[in-house]
Amino acid sequence: MREVLEQLTQEFAGRIAAAPSYPDQLYAAIAIADIPAIAAALRSRHSARLAAVFAEDRVRPEAAFYNYYVFERRGNPCYLILRARIPAEDPRFPSLAPALPSVNWQEREIHDWFGIQAEGHPNPRRVALHDNWPDVHPLRKDFPLHTALPAFEGDQHVYRPTLGEGVFQIPVGPVHAGIIEPGHFNFAVAGEPILYLQLRMFYTHKGTEKLFEQLPAQKGVFLAESVSGDSAFSHATAFCQAVEKASGMDVPSRAGFMRTVLLELERIDNHIADVGAIAMDVGFVIANAHAGRLREMALAINEELTGSRLLRGMACLGGVRRDWSASQIAALRDAIATLEREFRDLVALLKSSDSTRDRLERTGFLHPEKASALGIVGVGGRASGIDLDVRRDHPYAAYRHLSWRVPVYQEGDVLRRMQVRIDEVFESVAMLRAALGDLPGGPHRAPDLVIEPGRCALSAVEGWRGEILYWVRTGPANRIERCKIKDPSMNNWPGLVEAVQGNIIADFPVINKSFNLSYSGTDR
Numbered sequence: 257m258r259e260v261l262e263q264l265t266q267e268f269a270g271r272i273a274a275a276p277s278y279p280d281q282l283y284a285a286i287a288i289a290d291i292p293a294i295a296a297a298l299r300s301r302h303s304a305r306l307a308a309v310f311a312e313d314r315v316r317p318e319a320a321f322y323n324y325y326v327f328e329r330r331g332n333p334c335y336l337i338l339r340a341r342i343p344a345e346d347p348r349f350p351s352l353a354p355a356l357p358s359v360n361w362q363e364r365e366i367h368d369w370f371g372i373q374a375e376g377h378p379n380p381r382r383v384a385l386h387d388n389w390p391d392v393h394p395l396r397k398d399f400p401l402h403t404a405l406p407a408f409e410g411d412q413h414v415y416r417p418t419l420g421e422g423v424f425q426i427p428v429g430p431v432h433a434g435i436i437e438p439g440h441f442n443f444a445v446a447g448e449p450i451l452y453l454q455l456r457m458f459y460t461h462k463g464t465e466k467l468f469e470q471l472p473a474q475k476g477v478f479l480a481e482s483v484s485g486d487s488a489f490s491h492a493t494a495f496c497q498a499v500e501k502a503s504g505m506d507v508p509s510r511a512g513f514m515r516t517v518l519l520e521l522e523r524i525d526n527h528i529a530d531v532g533a534i535a536m537d538v539g540f541v542i543a544n545a546h547a548g549r550l551r552e553m554a555l556a557i558n559e560e561l562t563g564s565r566l567l568r569g570m571a572c573l574g575g576v577r578r579d580w581s582a583s584q585i586a587a588l589r590d591a592i593a594t595l596e597r598e599f600r601d602l603v604a605l606l607k608s609s610d611s612t613r614d615r616l617e618r619t620g621f622l623h624p625e626k627a628s629a630l631g632i633v634g635v636g637g638r639a640s641g642i643d644l645d646v647r648r649d650h651p652y653a654a655y656r657h658l659s660w661r662v663p664v665y666q667e668g669d670v671l672r673r674m675q676v677r678i679d680e681v682f683e684s685v686a687m688l689r690a691a692l693g694d695l696p697g698g699p700h701r702a703p704d705l706v707i708e709p710g711r712c713a714l715s716a717v718e719g720w721r722g723e724i725l726y727w728v729r730t731g732p733a734n735r736i737e738r739c740k741i742k743d744p745s746m747n748n749w750p751g752l753v754e755a756v757q758g759n760i761i762a763d764f765p766v767i768n769k770s771f772n773l774s775y776s777g778t779d780r
Contacts, residue, residue, distance in 0.1 A: 257282050257334035260302045268294060278501060280650070281335045281714055288340040288349045291325060295352055304329050304336070305631070305644075306352070307716075308725050309362045310740045311370045313397045315344045321372055323349055324727065324740075326714065330643070333650050335714055342372055351377040358631025361746060369395035369465075384458050387413050394466055401466055415454050418444045423451065426761065430459050437775035441764075448760040453753050457778050464780040468728075468739035473499050473707055474573060476736050480726070481568050484743055484777035489522050490719035491777075492571035494726040495739070497652060499573055501713035502730050503705050509654075509696045511575025516654040516691050517588075518567055518576070520684040523720040525554035527677040527684075528599065530772050534674050535606060537766035538615040546602045550595060557591040560584060575701030585692060596685045603678055616671035620755040620767035624666060632751045634722020634744045635676045636771050640668035640751075646718035657694060658687050668755075673770040680720075707734045719744060721774065743777030 261282055265272045271290050275283035286294060298304035308326040315321065318341075325338040342349055351374040353360045363374040364383040371393035374380065382389070388410040393399060418425050423446050430438035440456040464483055468476055480495035481488040493515055500507060532547020555565040561584055562570040570576050580588075606612060622632070624641035632642055645662045647655040663679035665672040709732045717724045722744030731737035752771050756764055 257329065257332055257336045260298070260304070260329070261336060263302075264294060264297065267297065275339065278713065280333055281337060281501075283337050283339060283712075286338050286340050288323065288342050291323075291338070291340055292350050292352060292355075294338065295325065295327075296355070298327050298336075299356075302329065306356060306359060307335075307631075307723070308727075308740075308742050309352070309359050309366070310727065310742070311342075311366045311372055311395075312729065312738050312740075313370060313395065316397060319344050321347055321370060323366070323372070326725070326727075328649070330649060335650070335716075337714060347371055348373040348375050350375055353377050353379075356631075357629050357750070358747065360750070362742075369393060371396065384461065386456075386458065387411055394463060397469075399466075401463075401469070413440075413456055415442045416444075416452075418451075420446070422446055428764075430456070437779070439775050443756075443761060443764075445761055448762070450756050450759055450761055450764070453756050455749055455753060457749065457775065459779065460775065461779045462776075465739055465741060468736045470731065470735050470737070473730070473734050473736055474704075476739065477571055477573065478569075480741075481571070483741055483780060484745075484774040485566060486526055487522065487719045487721065487724070487743075487774070487777065489518050489567040489571055490717050490724055491726075491741075491743075493519065493653070494715045494717040494719075494724045495728070496571055496573050496715075497717070498713050498715035498726040498728040498739075499707065499730070499736075501715060502711035502728055503707040505574055505702050505705050507575055507702055508699045510579075510698045511700050511702070513654040513657075513691050513695050514576045514580070514700060515571070516658070517688055518562070518570060519653065519717070520688050520691075521554065521558055521561075522567055524595070524681055524684050525551050525558065526720045527681050528554060530769065531602070531606070531674055531677055531681075533769050533772070534616070534670065534766055535612065537769050538612055540606070540609060540612050543602065543606055543609075543612075546598075546605065550598055550602065553591060553595055553598075557588055560587055560591075572701060574704070575699070577701070579700040585695070588688075589692060592685055592688055596682070599681060613671065615763075615766070616669065616674060618667075618669050618671075619763050620670045620673075620759060620770055622668040622751055622755040624668060626754050627668065627751060630750045630754070631747045633747050634719070635673055635680075636748050636751050637722065638662065638664045639672040639676050641666045644723065646716045646723050650716050652715075652717065654691055654694075658690050660687055670766055670770040709737075721745060721772070721777075722748065741780055743774055743780070745773035745775075745778045748773050749778065 273285045304327040312322045321342040327336040368384040388408040426443040428441040430440040438459040442454040444451040481492045483491045529551045532544040536544035622640045627640035660683045711730045715726045725742040727740040729738040
């Protein structure tokens with residue numbers, strides 16, 4: 257990335273200025289008007305991917321907002337982060353969405369949260385704030401955290417009308433029959449086949465990024481755990497790594513290995529649950545029962561190691577809160593062996609069912625080109641030919657000391673999304689054995705440090721759903737001034753819209769489950 261930045265600096269002479277950076281994160285300042293040309297050059301000539309776009313309010317100290325554009329390249333562990341000033345008196349920026357559909361929601365969020373207009377956006381409607389919200393921008397610094405808004409009035413969201421004889425709308429949600437969070441799915445169908453799907457999320461926006469502001473960094477760990485409950489340790493680790501990078505904190509080697517073990521345990525228990533749920537949605541109840549039993553075994557070992565079935569309360573700045581005894585490590589080794597053996601039996605059971613394969617194969621197809629254009633990450637991306645894995649591409653914790661195979665398929669259907677999960681469970685088991693075999697001695701956390709204010713850093717974690725990004729700016733008195741969160745579901749909901757087209761309405765539940773996206777992580 258340093259060579260890329262040097263080439264860009266020469267190409268855009270006098271328009272790119274290097275900024276304080278880290279070995280694995282290069283910062284550069286650009287003019288906001290140049291971002292379309294610079295982004296096009298990075299994509300076309302340097303095969304870079306735009307991983308995230310987000311904004312920051314610096315109006316009080318600098319009379320400006322800033323947009324940040326995070327680029328990365330396959331095989332290069334360094335991120336390139338472009339920072340573009342936007343004058344407070346003229347809050348607008350050129351949209352990249354016409355050429356990069358992957359930033360559609362992210363740019364619209366910037367407008368909703370900060371009131372910065374994305375000029376030229378193909379669909380500038382609100383996304384994070386619903387249509388009947390008052391005209392407010394909650395992530396501006398002059399918007400008090402405890403503001404009480406008046407009762408919402410005005411029009412609700414207007415969905416695209418169905419046109420044509422025999423074409424009907426089927427609204428599903430936002431309140432669902434299952435114990436899940438709210439999201440609205442509006443189908444247009446001609447008989448059984450789905451013509452198109454419209455989504456509406458952000459029914460349970462929690463103001464998490466606002467809550468981080470002025471929060472002590474140590475307490476921010478608990479807030480990060482609540483972003484998406486089934487990814488508590490992944491989100492908390494991503495937050496911790498960002499603060500550790502900003503503060504210059506060195507995490508002990510033992511803590512890095514322990515974090516890796518817990519991250520892979522989180523991956524295993526969620527993947528096993530999803531394999532069972534996919535089976536359940538095509539009527540294979542016995543397979544789902546076996547998966548539920550195996551997931552319970554995984555959750556029990558989570559509790560043995562951390563006191564929490566969902567691994568909450570274990571992450572902390574500088575490492576992990578509690579060390580493990582020899583008996584706990586022995587129990588983990590035994591549980592891994594049993595889990596692997598019985599999971600192989602479950603996979604054999606699934607593969608013995610021709611009717612299950614018939615329901616899953618070619619169902620919910622997401623074309624690799626569409627997956628790439630939409631920026632799909634994680635399981636959904638790897639099933640559609642997107643070879644991305646933060647653990648390999650931007651190693652953290654102890655992953656640089658381990659080796660594993662990243663499963664990638666081209667078929668992009670429900671069967672391959674389930675197969676990616678199956679493959680990853682076996683890879684995670686092997687990684688757990690290797691990590692425990694090489695588990696070093698020493699402290700399990702670093703001593704607390706005074707965190708210097710005004711430091712910025714990015715962190716990435718490959719959660720079980722995919723790429724999780726956190727970016728922080730530190731404030732005075734060990735507090736957080738800005739925390740940007742990007743859950744993989746933010747990328748992947750548009751992939752579900754594409755995958756359901758042409759399928760029958762009865763297959764929507766299993767297609768949806770094969771992505772298994774987080775409402776909470778999206779809404780934040």
